[in-house]
Each structure stands twice: as structure tokens, then as C-alpha cells.
Amino acid sequence: MHLQLLHYFQCIARQGNFTKAALELHITQPALSKQMARLENEMGAELFVRTGRGIKLTEAGSRLLFHSERILADWEMAAQSIKDLGLSGRGYVRLAMYPTFMWYILPQFLPGFVQSNASIDFEIEQGLNETIMDWVIGHHMEAGIVTAPVSHPQLKQIPLLVEExxxxxxxxxxxxxxxxxxxxxxxxxxxILSTLNRWYESFILPLFKQLAIQPEVRLVVHQYDVIKELVRAELGVGLVPINAYQMWKKTERELGQELTIIPTHPTLQRQFVWIERHDRTRSTACHLFLEYMNQYFNEG
Structure with a gap:
């Protein structure tokens, strides 16, 4: 059995739908169905039951899902262990990060890490919490950086940084x-806000209600760099991470003469956390990166 079949199978089980899984895997639905028919033939059992809106796992499918997670985890650990022996002479880090962390925090310390660890290569993707959790659980990424709270029985989390x-x-x-x-x-x-998503609904909106405040949300723009230009045009005040403003000041010399950022009271903040699977041994390269990052935050 090819490991790729198990990756396909896990994706379908996670999505609950062949069409969505095919889109994520970048293959056609007929090709994916053919591969799953092959897997069912090898297993000697039906793995899926088609429903009106998608699929459900049979008892055999549920058992295969349980064991496939262990098989793929062991394979990833074996592959990483061989890499760590130095047979290739290099380490490799595969991470996914929340957008604002990747845009405004990562550039502050990644160049220093790369300069100090020239033998480590990177693959870094961005995504929102749910996507990153799926990638880590499905072994597409070794670890991820997301916003708290995170709750999943297969994941452990390590606090990293509070973003104000x-x-x-x-x-x-x-x-x-x-x-x-x-x-x-x-x-x-x-x-001017960047989003009306879960963080806004679970934290900012209740605070507005508690203080009986009715702000005039004039614009919702899902890019802080666009908010910066709207504020520059004096169309309102924008709620943005202080890290973003600090990054802008480094790249735009005249910014401080046009724009400023003032903290709120009470302080608005959110916690970034590192997530990884409980059953996965962290690679040497990933461990070095996490230690470097924590040292940078503690010294800052």
C-alpha cells in the first residue's frame, strides 16, 4: 500500500466530502475515487458510506483512520530521524503560521536564525487557525503558530507571544x-477593522457591549496594509497590531510623521501559541527554531 493512499484517505475523512478533498489535494474527483476504490480493494472492505451531503466512515473506515494516523506519524518520524543524522547534510522545517505573525513578527527574527543555521531549509505557509490545525493533524506541516485558544485532543500547545x-x-x-x-x-x-471574525465576536464585541459602546464600524478591510492607507487618508482610526506599525516604520521612513499608534485601555491583545501533534517527535531543526524564537521573545 502506498502512503499517498493513506494521505488521500485521511483528507476525505477530514473533509467528509470527495469534492472538497479533491480540491485540497489538487487532483480530480474521478481520480480520487479511483484511488479510494483501490484502497478499499486492498483492505477488502468498504471504507465509506455515501450520504446526501458527503460521506461517513464505516466501522472499517474508522479503524483504518485510527491506524493510519499512527502509520503516517511513524513514517514522518523515521524520515525526519534519517534527515537529522545528517545524511543529507541539512535540516528541514515545515511550518504554517497565522497571517499577522508571518507578516509582522517572523521578519524580526527569521533572518538572524537563518544566518546562524545555514544548514536548515524552510517551508512556511500561512493560514487561519482551522486550516493550520488540519495541516498539523494531517502531517502536512510539522507544527503551526496560531492564535489561542486551541482545543483538540491530538494537539499540544506552547505559549509564544502576546500580540497587543x-x-x-x-x-x-x-x-x-x-x-x-x-x-x-x-x-x-x-x-476601521480588519475582520468581524471569531476573535472580534468573542473578545472585542463583548467588550463594546459591556461598556455600552456603539462604535461606528465604517470599513472592514481584511488587510492591515490597506487599513494603513485608509487611515493615512484620514478616513477613520484603525485597530491594528502594534507589531505591524513597528514593521511599517522600519520600511517607511516618513511614516512616523503621518501616522501614530496609541494603546487602548483596557489593553487589547491576543496570544500566539505553537501547536504540534502529541504523538510526534519534534525534529532537531524544528526544535532549534522553537528555542531560538522563544529566546528572542524572552529577550525582547
Whole structure:
């Protein structure tokens, strides 16, 4: 049996749908169905039951899913162990990261790590929490960096960094000289947000309601760099990570003359965590990267 068949099988089980799995795997649905027919023939049992909206695993399918996770984990560990022996002379790190971590935090320390560890190669993808968790659980990535909270029986998490937010505004704004902005002052203030997703609904929105604040959410733009330009045009104040502002200042010399960022009170923040499978032994290269990253954050 080819390991690729087990990867295909796990993807279908995770998606619950052949069409979605085929899209993720970048193959056609007929080709995927043919491969699963081959797997069922090798197993001597039906693995799926077709339903109106997708598929469900049979008892045989559920047992194969349980064992396939162990098989693929052992294979990944064996392959990584051989790499770590230095047979190829190089290490390899495969990670997935939350977008803002990848854009505004990773560039602060990755060059230093690469310069100090020239024999380690990287493959880094970006994604949101659910996608990254799926990649790590499915062995597509060795580990991931996501926003807390994370809860899954197959994953363990290690706290990394607390990301703080502030209000980005034009230097001509009446608030620009303040040390902090009380949340109460956001009542009916034109506000530019990056998202109305789970983090907004579970944290920011309840805080607004608790303080009886009704902000005027004028624009929702899913890119902080676009928010920066809208604020530069004096169309409102934007809620952005302070790390993003610090990165912009390094690349745009004149930025500090046009834009400033002021912390809020209470502080708005979220926690980044490292996630990996409980049953997977961390590769030497990945361990070195995690240790370097933690040292950088602790010293900062």
C-alpha cells in the first residue's frame, strides 16, 4: 500500500466530502475515487458510506483512520530521524503560521536564525487557525503558530507571544498626543477593522457591549496594509497590531510623521501559541527554531 493512499484517505475523512478533498489535494474527483476504490480493494472492505451531503466512515473506515494516523506519524518520524543524522547534510522545517505573525513578527527574527543555521531549509505557509490545525493533524506541516485558544485532543500547545493592538491614526487626529485611548471614547467614532471574525465576536464585541459602546464600524478591510492607507487618508482610526506599525516604520521612513499608534485601555491583545501533534517527535531543526524564537521573545 502506498502512503499517498493513506494521505488521500485521511483528507476525505477530514473533509467528509470527495469534492472538497479533491480540491485540497489538487487532483480530480474521478481520480480520487479511483484511488479510494483501490484502497478499499486492498483492505477488502468498504471504507465509506455515501450520504446526501458527503460521506461517513464505516466501522472499517474508522479503524483504518485510527491506524493510519499512527502509520503516517511513524513514517514522518523515521524520515525526519534519517534527515537529522545528517545524511543529507541539512535540516528541514515545515511550518504554517497565522497571517499577522508571518507578516509582522517572523521578519524580526527569521533572518538572524537563518544566518546562524545555514544548514536548515524552510517551508512556511500561512493560514487561519482551522486550516493550520488540519495541516498539523494531517502531517502536512510539522507544527503551526496560531492564535489561542486551541482545543483538540491530538494537539499540544506552547505559549509564544502576546500580540497587543492599538489605534492607528493620523498625526493630525485630536487623539494623536495621548498616551492611551479609553475604550469609552470609541463610542460613535469612525472605526476601521480588519475582520468581524471569531476573535472580534468573542473578545472585542463583548467588550463594546459591556461598556455600552456603539462604535461606528465604517470599513472592514481584511488587510492591515490597506487599513494603513485608509487611515493615512484620514478616513477613520484603525485597530491594528502594534507589531505591524513597528514593521511599517522600519520600511517607511516618513511614516512616523503621518501616522501614530496609541494603546487602548483596557489593553487589547491576543496570544500566539505553537501547536504540534502529541504523538510526534519534534525534529532537531524544528526544535532549534522553537528555542531560538522563544529566546528572542524572552529577550525582547
Amino acid at each position: 493592538f492599538g489605534l492607528l491614526m493620523h498625526t493630525s487626529h485630536p487623539w494623536a498626543s495621548r498616551n492611551f485611548i479609553p475604550f469609552e471614547d470609541l463610542h460613535q467614532q469612525p472605526l
